[in-house]
Amino acid sequence: MDVIDDLNHWMMTEGRCANDPIKVVSHFCVTLNDAGVPLWRVNIGQRFANPLLIAWGLVWTPDGTESYDVTHARMLTDSYVGSAFEYILKNQRPLHKSLRGLDPEKDHVSYLEFAAAGGTDYYATLLDYGDRSQHGCTFATQSTNGFSPKHLEMIEAAKPGLASAMEPVTMRKSTKSLLRTYLGDGPSEAVWNGSIQRGERKTLEAVVLFSDLRGFTALTDGYGESEVFDALDCYFDVVVQSVEEMGGDVLKFMGDGILSIFPIQVTADRPHQCTQAALAARRVLVGLAALNDKRTKASKPPLDIGIGINVGQVSYGNIGSPGRLDFTVLGSAVNVASRIEVLTKSIGHRVLATKAIAETSPDLFKACGSHEVRGIAHSIDLFNLTEPDP
Missing domain, CATH: 3.30.70.1230 (Nucleotide cyclase, GGDEF domain)
Structure with a gap:
């Protein structure tokens, strides 16, 4: 997997020093896509050490990358409870789920929404940082064949580089947010x-x-x-x-x-x-x-x-x-x-x-x-x- 080795190297060098999460996530997703992983929607969620915001993240699609914030109040709603993010953090393992044949009475609303938009397969996994904090990332595809074991292996192999590039960004963003919360x-x-x-x-x-x-x-x-x-x-x-x-x-x-x-x-x-x-x-x-x-x-x-x-x-x-x-x-x-x-x-x-x-x-x-x-x-x-x- 030379392409994954090259991706990890870029993430650990140029990406790590870029201080630009949109650039990092966009490069990560485009590289995997070009390597044959049929990505349609990727969500890189980052947890905050902040009394007002509990998380932030970026959503990538082929049309662009956007950032978002998550308040503590939102974590108590149905948007988080029962979601893939809750599952992987609670069970400490990845989640691979088909978006076909979902049960509206049992499956989380996010899966239903992705399926309605043409999603066929879904994968969620953890990012581990040096301070022992854990963060989540999810991958969805519209490919008829979904994600193959090879695709998931490539995603997992590329995670160390992504974590290396995103951890300093997350630490700086978390620190600045905490300072602003208490100091203005x-x-x-x-x-x-x-x-x-x-x-x-x-x-x-x-x-x-x-x-x-x-x-x-x-x-x-x-x-x-x-x-x-x-x-x-x-x-x-x-x-x-x-x-x-x-x-x-x-x-x-x-x-x-x-x-x-x-x-x-x-x-x-x-x-x-x-x-x-x-x-x-x-x-x-x-x-x-x-x-x-x-x-x-x-x-x-x-x-x-x-x-x-x-x-x-x-x-x-x-x-x-x-x-x-x-x-x-x-x-x-x-x-x-x-x-x-x-x-x-x-x-x-x-x-x-x-x-x-x-x-x-x-x-x-x-x-x-x-x-x-x-x-x-x-x-x-x-x-x-x-x-x-x-």
Whole structure:
């Protein structure tokens, strides 16, 4: 099998260094096809070490290669339960199944769909990586004769090369995804690119949006743990989605507080980023209203929020001990955003902003007087965000 030897060599050299999973999978499938393995559809599934996504993968057909993601929730649905992927991981052996004469009452829906599309035969097998993780790949054909023992032998013989090329891609993708999940887009990129030394930081201008859940102490005292965590998750969903949709970056969850920033790369972007933060706050209020409608119907207490928005210079980087670092943003602009959020309850408006924010979007804000802010020697003018119509 010289062609398989050549394929494995390519995968272990050029493919391994390509950092391009589409190129790797496409080359793998086209080479096998040209060698006589009648491939019609190939799915290379890769497991993630991530609390939000459990897997990702690529689907190859003669028309092209596309990638996909799999959430943890999907693993509990019929799309996974009873599938070939579940079978090979559970039984630790390949699966070879004819797609002819299927039983709609017993066979998994994926087999039925492949058969309806002209599939005749199906093969699923495991990829083993150096960290002892296991990943799955499936092969389907439309050939009248299906897969022969020789075809399956060629697929198995080519797996070491495929694993060699895909493992570093999967490890990098998994690490970057994990960093983004816990640090957000900007910090994760900085850490990935090498900004990992203690005390290493950069200074930039940014809009800071600090949000806090009102009545959190009463919620924790009056309700069970599951109810509290459910409320927090729903609140976090509303804020994170709103901030990210408007181009911001969520940096931290601090109990029931959320710190987000809208970086200003050049001075000309300042008005735009201030407006984006204000619009994100509006989206939070709209999302919270929809969430509270659902909570009321479920006989759950409504949630309320306070938001402070400010703009200024911040320091962005690593702090901590030699053995434990935290990537965060610090500075007076952050402190002011946090402290004017505290004033939302006493002033009577859920979103307060400084003059520097309000003057960029005068149609979104109304003046609400000059107020003392803890830690600032003089009073500052504050503006409340006009709330959207219910």
